[in-house]
Amino acid sequence: MGKVRPEETAMSLISCPECSNQVSTQAWSCPKCGAPIAARNSPPLISPDGKRPVTVEQTSKSIKLGILLCSVAFWIGLITAFSADTPQQSQGAMFLMVIGAIGYVVLKIARWWVNG
Ligand SMILES: [Zn+2]
Numbered sequence: 001m002g003k004v005r006p007e008e009t010a011m012s013l014i015s016c017p018e019c020s021n022q023v024s025t026q027a028w029s030c031p032k033c034g035a036p037i038a039a040r041n042s043p044p045l046i047s048p049d050g051k052r053p054v055t056v057e058q059t060s061k062s063i064k065l066g067i068l069l070c071s072v073a074f075w076i077g078l079i080t081a082f083s084a085d086t087p088q089q090s091q092g093a094m095f096l097m098v099i100g101a102i103g104y105v106v107l108k109i110a111r112w113w114v115n116g
Pocket of ligand 1: 016017018019020021030031032033034035
């Protein structure tokens with residue numbers, strides 16, 4: 001009980017784009033001519049060529065890397081700021097800290113945006 005999802009039970013028929021045969025929207029392809037059924041193949045997250053999930057995965061990976069780099073930049077800036085000998089050094093370190101902090105926040109938002 002409760003195992004069958006509502007969209008699986010709601011059967012509807014569409015015309016095959018190739019041969020106009022009545023095909024269930026739940027079918028992957030037309031049983032008569034074998035043409036792929038768009039209603040079944042287009043809405044899922046995984047596209048037939050698998051491009052979208054890879055793109056999302058790569059994006060979230062590069063965002064993760066960016067977050068890591070920004071936090072490293074922040075910490076290097078923080079440590080350098082405390083151990084700076086000259087005002088120029090401490091100014092540069094502060095700049096690195098600010099860039100790291102802004103990048104970190106921006107990338108955190110970007111990751112949230114990508115993952116939904
Ligand atoms: Zn067909």
